Amino acid sequence: AxxxxxxxxxxxxxxxxxxxxxxxxxxxATPYLFWYVQSPGQGLQxxxxxxxxxxxxxxxxxxxxxxKRSQSSFNLRKPSVHWSDAAEYFCAVGPSxxxxxxxxxxxxLTVKP
Amino acid sequence: xxAVSQTPKYLVTQMGNDKSIKCEQNLGHDTMYWYKQDSxxxxxxxxxxxxxxxxxxxxxxxxxxxxxxxxxxxxxxxxSLELGDSAVYFCASSPQTNPDYxxxxxxxxxLTVT
Numbered sequence: 001a002x003x004x005x006x007x008x009x010x011x012x013x014x015x016x017x018x019x020x021x022x023x024x025x026x027x028x029a030t031p032y033l034f035w036y037v038q039s040p041g042q043g044l045q046x047x048x049x050x051x052x053x054x055x056x057x058x059x060x061x062x063x064x065x066x067x068k069r070s071q072s073s074f075n076l077r078k079p080s081v082h083w084s085d086a087a088e089y090f091c092a093v094g095p096s097x098x099x100x101x102x103x104x105x106x107x108x109l110t111v112k113p
Numbered sequence: 114x115x116a117v118s119q120t121p122k123y124l125v126t127q128m129g130n131d132k133s134i135k136c137e138q139n140l141g142h143d144t145m146y147w148y149k150q151d152s153x154x155x156x157x158x159x160x161x162x163x164x165x166x167x168x169x170x171x172x173x174x175x176x177x178x179x180x181x182x183x184x185x186x187x188x189x190x191x192x193s194l195e196l197g198d199s200a201v202y203f204c205a206s207s208p209q210t211n212p213d214y215x216x217x218x219x220x221x222x223x224l225t226v227t
Contacts, residue, residue, distance in 0.1 A: 034215070043117070043203060043218040044156075088154060101216065103156040 002027040002093045006104035013081050014112045021076040021107050023091030033074040034092040034101065035065055044090065050074065061085070086111045116140050117219035119204050125225045126194055134189045134222045136204030144168075145187035146205040146216065147179060156203070162187050163210050191224075199226045 005024045013019055025031055032051050036044040048059025055067040065076045074091060088108050094101040117138045126132050138145065146169075147159040161169035165181040176192040191198060204219040 036218075041220075043220045044205075045218075046215045049215060090156060101158065106154040106156075108154075 002031065002102050004091050004093050004102055004104035006089075006091055006107050008107045009105070010108045010110065012110040012112060015083050016080050019076075019078045019081045019085070019109070021089050021091075021109070023074045023076065023104060024072050025074060025091070025093045026072065027093055032094040033065075033067060034094070035059065035063070035074075035076045036090045036092060036103075037061075038088040038090065038106075040087070047076070047089075081109075081111055083111045083113065085109060117204055117206055117217050119202075119219040119222050121222060122220065123223050123225075125227065127227055128194055128196060130194050131190070131192045132194060132224070133191070134202055134204075134224070136187045136189070136219060138185055138204075138206040138217070138219075140206055140208075140217060142206040142208050142217075143184060144207045144210050145181065145184075146207075147187065147189050148203040148205060148218075149173075150201040150203060150221070152200070160187075160189075161210070168210065194226045196226050199224055 003026045007022050034049045035047040037047050038044050047063045048057045048065055050057045050067045057065050063078050067074050088106045090106045091104040092101045120135045144163045146161045148156050149159050150156045159173050160179045162181045178190045180188045201221045201223050203221045205216040207216045208214040
């Protein structure tokens with residue numbers, strides 16, 4: 001069965017610094033991979049997704065992610081973090097029958113001024 | 114112009130009660146989902162409906178019963194509420210079950226059972 005691991009529960013970065021959030025997945029076939037962001041008290045918003053093709057995926061809000069099959073990873077990056085990026089970030093993998101996505105436990109991002 | 118809406122946003126109730134959470138999407142999507150997010154932020158799918166038919170039913174207690182009166186609505190009814198049911202419940206929808214399509218999430222319903 002597919003699964004997702006986000007090794008970092010909490011990350012703190014300074015505003016303007018670069019960011020990388022890690023995601024490792026386990027899936028038998030070519031996975032569909034997603035990154036979602038959840039701001040406090042809000043629902044989840046899709047940042048980007050990878051299905052096939054170019055392994056470097058551009059998303060909204062200046063985020064990008066790189067799919068590395070050899071490492072079973074799909075890390076999320078941003079070159080310069082803004083205070084408004086403070087949120088919870090979820091990596092997810094799919095599919096199985098019925099488009100069932102499996103989410104990681106999330107990484108909470110704190111941005112220092 | 115809300116895409117996926119849920120009511121209520123907050124729900125506080127006592128053990129043993131029966132409660133419902135409503136979800137509506139105005140995106141014209143065929144597939145709708147219920148997810149549970151526990152206190153550790155772990156998000157897990159509970160149910161998935163496609164064109165009003167159940168296609169995923171993860172291992173959840175029988176006390177949870179989804180109802181889809183039409184494609185735009187997927188309600189969650191919970192009987193005999195327990196303390197462990199306290200969580201945030203998210204509704205989501207997607208155009209089809211095909212994973213090429215992303216899922217759109219509602220704002221969540223925070224359920225607190227006392």
